[in-house]
Amino acid sequence: QLSLSMEEDASKASSASLFGGMTRPTSSRASRQRNARKSKTRSLPDGFSESGASLPCWRDVFKGQEGLWLRTVRRGTNSLRRRAGELAKLGRGSASTNGCQRSLVTLHCYDRVQAETVDMPSLHLEEVMGFAELSFFMDDAMIKKNPNVYEELNWRRLFRTDYWGLDMFEGPWTHKSFRPLTVLTFRWNHAMHEFSGSGFHIVNIMLNAACAVLLMLFGQRVGLSLDWALLLGALFLAHPIHTESVLYIVGRADLLCLLLVLLAALVYAPCIKERPGFAVLAPLLSVVASALLVAAGLCKETGFCFFGLLAGWEILRGLISTSQSHVLRVFRLLAILVMGTIACGVRVWYTGGTSIDNMDPHSNPVAVHSDWWVRLRSYALLHGIYAKLLVFPTSLSYDYSFDAIPLVVDASDLRLLLPVTAYLGFAILLVFSLAVLRPSRSKSPAEGPIIGLAMLILSFFPMSNILFPVGTMIGERLLYIPSAGLLTTLVCLAQRSPSVRLFASLLLVAGGLAVWRCALRVPDWKDSDSITTADGLTQLRSARVQFNLANVYLKAKLYDDALATYQRSITIDPTDHDALPLYHAGQILFFKGQHQEAARYLEKAVNGFFSPLTIQEEEIWHDYALSLWFVQKPQASVAHFQKALAINPVFTKALNNMACAAGLGAITGILSKEYYQHAINSLDQAVRIDPGNILYWRNAVALMLAGGDEQRATVTWNQLVSMDPQGAGQPPNDCSWEFYFR
Numbered sequence: 001q002l003s004l005s006m007e008e009d010a011s012k013a014s015s016a017s018l019f020g021g022m023t024r025p026t027s028s029r030a031s032r033q034r035n036a037r038k039s040k041t042r043s044l045p046d047g048f049s050e051s052g053a054s055l056p057c058w059r060d061v062f063k064g065q066e067g068l069w070l071r072t073v074r075r076g077t078n079s080l081r082r083r084a085g086e087l088a089k090l091g092r093g094s095a096s097t098n099g100c101q102r103s104l105v106t107l108h109c110y111d112r113v114q115a116e117t118v119d120m121p122s123l124h125l126e127e128v129m130g131f132a133e134l135s136f137f138m139d140d141a142m143i144k145k146n147p148n149v150y151e152e153l154n155w156r157r158l159f160r161t162d163y164w165g166l167d168m169f170e171g172p173w174t175h176k177s178f179r180p181l182t183v184l185t186f187r188w189n190h191a192m193h194e195f196s197g198s199g200f201h202i203v204n205i206m207l208n209a210a211c212a213v214l215l216m217l218f219g220q221r222v223g224l225s226l227d228w229a230l231l232l233g234a235l236f237l238a239h240p241i242h243t244e245s246v247l248y249i250v251g252r253a254d255l256l257c258l259l260l261v262l263l264a265a266l267v268y269a270p271c272i273k274e275r276p277g278f279a280v281l282a283p284l285l286s287v288v289a290s291a292l293l294v295a296a297g298l299c300k301e302t303g304f305c306f307f308g309l310l311a312g313w314e315i316l317r318g319l320i321s322t323s324q325s326h327v328l329r330v331f332r333l334l335a336i337l338v339m340g341t342i343a344c345g346v347r348v349w350y351t352g353g354t355s356i357d358n359m360d361p362h363s364n365p366v367a368v369h370s371d372w373w374v375r376l377r378s379y380a381l382l383h384g385i386y387a388k389l390l391v392f393p394t395s396l397s398y399d400y401s402f403d404a405i406p407l408v409v410d411a412s413d414l415r416l417l418l419p420v421t422a423y424l425g426f427a428i429l430l431v432f433s434l435a436v437l438r439p440s441r442s443k444s445p446a447e448g449p450i451i452g453l454a455m456l457i458l459s460f461f462p463m464s465n466i467l468f469p470v471g472t473m474i475g476e477r478l479l480y481i482p483s484a485g486l487l488t489t490l491v492c493l494a495q496r497s498p499s500v501r502l503f504a505s506l507l508l509v510a511g512g513l514a515v516w517r518c519a520l521r522v523p524d525w526k527d528s529d530s531i532t533t534a535d536g537l538t539q540l541r542s543a544r545v546q547f548n549l550a551n552v553y554l555k556a557k558l559y560d561d562a563l564a565t566y567q568r569s570i571t572i573d574p575t576d577h578d579a580l581p582l583y584h585a586g587q588i589l590f591f592k593g594q595h596q597e598a599a600r601y602l603e604k605a606v607n608g609f610f611s612p613l614t615i616q617e618e619e620i621w622h623d624y625a626l627s628l629w630f631v632q633k634p635q636a637s638v639a640h641f642q643k644a645l646a647i648n649p650v651f652t653k654a655l656n657n658m659a660c661a662a663g664l665g666a667i668t669g670i671l672s673k674e675y676y677q678h679a680i681n682s683l684d685q686a687v688r689i690d691p692g693n694i695l696y697w698r699n700a701v702a703l704m705l706a707g708g709d710e711q712r713a714t715v716t717w718n719q720l721v722s723m724d725p726q727g728a729g730q731p732p733n734d735c736s737w738e739f740y741f742r
Helices: 006-016 029-039 077-092 138-145 180-193 199-221 226-238 242-247 249-273 282-299 301-320 327-350 372-391 414-435 448-463 476-496 500-525 528-536 543-555 559-572 579-591 595-606 617-629 634-647 652-668 674-689 694-706 710-723
Strands: none
Touching: 138 249, 180 199, 180 249, 180 282, 199 226, 199 242, 199 249, 199 476, 226 476, 226 500, 242 249, 242 476, 242 500, 249 282, 249 301, 249 476, 282 301, 282 327, 301 327, 301 448, 372 414, 372 476, 414 448, 414 476, 448 476, 476 500, 500 528, 528 543, 543 559, 543 579, 559 579, 579 595, 579 617, 595 617, 617 634, 617 652, 634 652, 652 674, 652 694, 674 694, 694 710
8 A cells, every 4th residue: 555645646746746847946965965876877787788688578577467568659660660679689688588587687578569550668677786885894884974973063963872873862773882082083084084095094003002102101100120011012012803903993992992091090100109299199190090081981981990990009009008108098099989980870871871772683692592591601601702812812703793603502512611711711810910919028019910900800891791781792802901901910920920031932922923813814904805705704604794795795796606695694594683684685686587586585684683874774675665566566566665765755766666666557557547646756756856867857758658648748858858958868768767786
């Protein structure tokens, strides 16, 4: 059923239609830009041309209704001969005519060619396809979609949206990752060089280098000598787990957070150590350090946790200090605790808690599992994998979503040995760190190892799924800050060990291996295709990784490889939850002419889950509607075009294709006559939204001619010619559909 009555459409058309001599209105520049990508005619893929196109007829699509397809319009004998010649020419380049086959460039549909004095008006399908511009990789693309980055600065919008530009309070879905300061740095990048150049990456590299320098200085504050501090900084720079944080632009949140946390610790260190002359400056340093931690938390939520580092450092120094008076230390501790509690409380209150509504089960399938014991064991396994990535990062991947890490359903699963080893290793580090806190005859207490463990715990705890579920299974970039804590502990313990040379040699060897692993991993991040292909060929169990690999094949027009990879992604998830691989597989099947199968996939896609960051919902409904037309369901096709337009009323592609469906259906008799005026009204609306799109004007003329409305067709054609004499071309006698891969 149509959402608007035909009578209502007809009344609107009679009073406001552009087709029939009324003045063409202008559209705003923003409107033209908004619809340019949707209505732009795309070039055909390599290897497909009219001479090689298949030539099925509409009567082969709707068997048994041949006589309803076309209404006769008297034209000249020469016109019929010309059209028949084109038909024969296309037919010679076709392997079969048993339905709409692959590479449907043009469908010329005749009931029959029977007499030289009668010309059947042709209605054809012109496949318009292409790819949206790609330059960023996955989540980095969200930077380009975040209006806070490229539009005029709107402070209210900045503080209402999350890291990806989604509304945290009224939108349907959000991670609640409130990081306005990091978003501002993206905005500054854009102000300098827009989205071109390598500026985004250069800033990340500089931030990583700055973090290494600050970590080196921090190491000296917690007891490392200069040479050991230099080793600490070098190991941090060489750690392979940092490749994602540095080369993946959205990893900047972790870089900025660690940078500000280390600055806060360095600013506050004189207060903890009670340096002479700093007692007067202590209140000011406390405020500055707290402000830096709040800024760190506004770069990434983890920053707020590091009020605990300053408070714990104060307590630790109070326990091992020989000072007789702890009054000032108690006041500083209370001040830090109060400011930290207020900062954390305001953050949680402002974002409405920490839970994620509508958790994507593909991103974190553990969080949505109903069995508590399965969740517990699976989270433990994730902790073990994180530990392995920190200590032994041999296998790296940009994504670990469903089903890269199968859930631990059985307690006898041998994979549980990994978290047991990780917990045991942490316990050993804790014992050694506590042991060096006690002074010996020759050495003073060493606080560096326990401070490093505190950094590790405070940064890992929020992502451990212990307090609340997070939006990912494993994220290598999440280990950026924990790695700084672990390395601090290891280097500080090595400096205090009896076998200094042995441990120094082991750390140097580990550093060399890390450099070698980085040298292998960094080229994978050369561009989006490289990292997608590299991980797609190794991470075979991740539905999302396989989906992204299929996208690379699709962009390269390797349609068979793309379809097989999309289907592998779908096979990984037997629940058909993720809409995107279903959607793209359906698109390829439609392109190959397998319309029944395409409709089956697209029907599942409209009922699946997808992120509004990756595709707009109306695109999926639109392509499903298009497939329904080709499986002999014209009324359902028009109805689903209406659903796409209900989501996005200015979706010109849907308006155009719905007009073709409704118009063809009315002209051929498979739909009621009222649909004809509905088709003309849809094209009228498309022209109002995008008046410069010649395709919509030509389609209107074609439908009017086919429907016998020659007078209005002539007026509309004259309007088009006066608007664009060169672009108008020859008068059309066929209706063109829009279809392209997203």
